[in-house]
Amino acid sequence: MKKLLFSVLACLPALSYAQTAKDFTxxxxxxxxxxxxxxxxxxxxxxxxxxxxxxxxxxxFNFKGAVAEPITAxxxxxxxNLGFSKYIxxxxxxxxxxxxxxGLMFFLEQGGINIxxxxxxxxADITGSKLNEENKxxxxxxxxxxxKAQSLxxxxxxxTETQQRxxxxxxxxxxxxxxxxxxxxxxxxxxxxxxxxSYLSLLALSSYAGPSPDVNEIExxxxxxxxxxxxxxGGIAMRNGIEGFKITAIGAVAxxxxxxxxxxxxVSLSSFRGKYVLLDFWASWCPPCRxxxxxxxxxxxxxxxxxxxxxxVSLDKxxxxxxxxxxxxxxxxxxxxxxxxxxxxxxxxxxxxVQSIPSNFLIDPQGKIxxxxxxxxxxxxxxxxxxGKI
Numbered sequence: 082m083k084k085l086l087f088s089v090l091a092c093l094p095a096l097s098y099a100q101t102a103k104d105f106t107x108x109x110x111x112x113x114x115x116x117x118x119x120x121x122x123x124x125x126x127x128x129x130x131x132x133x134x135x136x137x138x139x140x141x142f143n144f145k146g147a148v149a150e151p152i153t154a155x156x157x158x159x160x161x162n163l164g165f166s167k168y169i170x171x172x173x174x175x176x177x178x179x180x181x182x183x184g185l186m187f188f189l190e191q192g193g194i195n196i197x198x199x200x201x202x203x204x205a206d207i208t209g210s211k212l213n214e215e216n217k218x219x220x221x222x223x224x225x226x227x228x229k230a231q232s233l234x235x236x237x238x239x240x241t242e243t244q245q246r247x248x249x250x251x252x253x254x255x256x257x258x259x260x261x262x263x264x265x266x267x268x269x270x271x272x273x274x275x276x277x278x279s280y281l282s283l284l285a286l287s288s289y290a291g292p293s294p295d296v297n298e299i300e301x302x303x304x305x306x307x308x309x310x311x312x313x314x315g316g317i318a319m320r321n322g323i324e325g326f327k328i329t330a331i332g333a334v335a336x337x338x339x340x341x342x343x344x345x346x347x348v349s350l351s352s353f354r355g356k357y358v359l360l361d362f363w364a365s366w367c368p369p370c371r372x373x374x375x376x377x378x379x380x381x382x383x384x385x386x387x388x389x390x391x392x393x394v395s396l397d398k399x400x401x402x403x404x405x406x407x408x409x410x411x412x413x414x415x416x417x418x419x420x421x422x423x424x425x426x427x428x429x430x431x432x433x434x435v436q437s438i439p440s441n442f443l444i445d446p447q448g449k450i451x452x453x454x455x456x457x458x459x460x461x462x463x464x465x466x467x468x469g470k471i
Contacts, residue, residue, distance in 0.1 A: 211279075
């Protein structure tokens with residue numbers, strides 16, 4: 082579910098401040114509420130977090146600054162004059178917005194931006210900024226997907242524990258999520274193709290790519306962007322990322338690694354040459370991984386007699402070995418399991434650019450990656466394709 086990114090705004094990377102910064106202004110109007118009030122502008126430039134404040138007097142406020150490239154920013158309207166720290170503590174306990182939280186996320190870019198607050202700042206109108214207008218357009222196009230995803234999430238939350246552990250239920254939900262992802266990707270691709278000169282297309286491409294992109298699909302889309310966009314810091318970072326993902330792209334030879342199994346014995350990926358191997362990254366603390374495990378168990382038992390096996394790599398912590406072993410036993414994972422118990426610093430996970438779990442790679446007997454990130458019925462279909470129908 083978390084792989085479905087419905088606001089491209091959230092994808093903006095933290096950029097370096099290598100290019101020349103140019104001025105921006107944010108001019109705002111607030112129609113209702115007690116005055117004077119405080120308003121806070123929060124944004125990040127490179128490694129620097131910036132919190133600026135202004136007084137809303139006579140219904141207006143103003144911010145000035147400089148940015149080299151577009152960045153995300155947030156506005157918070159403190160109607161009770163609590164002060165920024167207390168406002169955040171009160172309205173975002175544990176980092177999550179409360180019912181009283183009132184904030185606006187938008188693009189901060191060079192030039193003038195006008196923000197008109199009629200009631201809630203979260204519903205403010207933004208004008209004078211092409212990038213924010215494009216973001217409004219794209220969010221509108223994605224709204225149907227957002228609604229469908231929320232409905233599906235609600236359905237999943239209402240499922241019983243028995244349903245949650247059912248392979249049939251998980252396969253059905255996974256197929257429906259994938260259909261939504263495909264629908265979203267189609268919208269993002271159309272936007273990218275029709276807006277090659279927009280910085281937002283770079284962010285749409287980041288969302289389109291997801292945590293484990295198909296380089297053969299992503300690179301042509303990136304190359305279709307204008308030179309102006311590709312030469313931004315974000316564009317340079319994406320190009321470098323694409324080059325990095327080529328190491329584990331479909332068709333590449335799977336990088337070898339060695340980690341200890343549950344008994345402390347070293348196991349190398351290359352020792353499985355001659356078989357189809359599903360390299361499966363997971364962890365005992367990962368609910369989606371545990372929910373997918375029954376499906377992997379079913380397919381392992383189905384195809385294990387056809388030159389197929391699974392190699393599990395756990396991203397459990399150094400203090401979590403007992404939980405890892407317990408999860409293996411509880412979920413009936415009878416294939417080889419390895420881990421260096423280094424959490425997200427797991428050497429194999431970093432080698433394979435794993436940024437979310439569950440994540441997997443299907444490797445052929447010659448050691449080439451032939452598919453990746455397969456779930457539910459998609460995994461069954463891929464195994465049938467390469468191993469034959471059973």
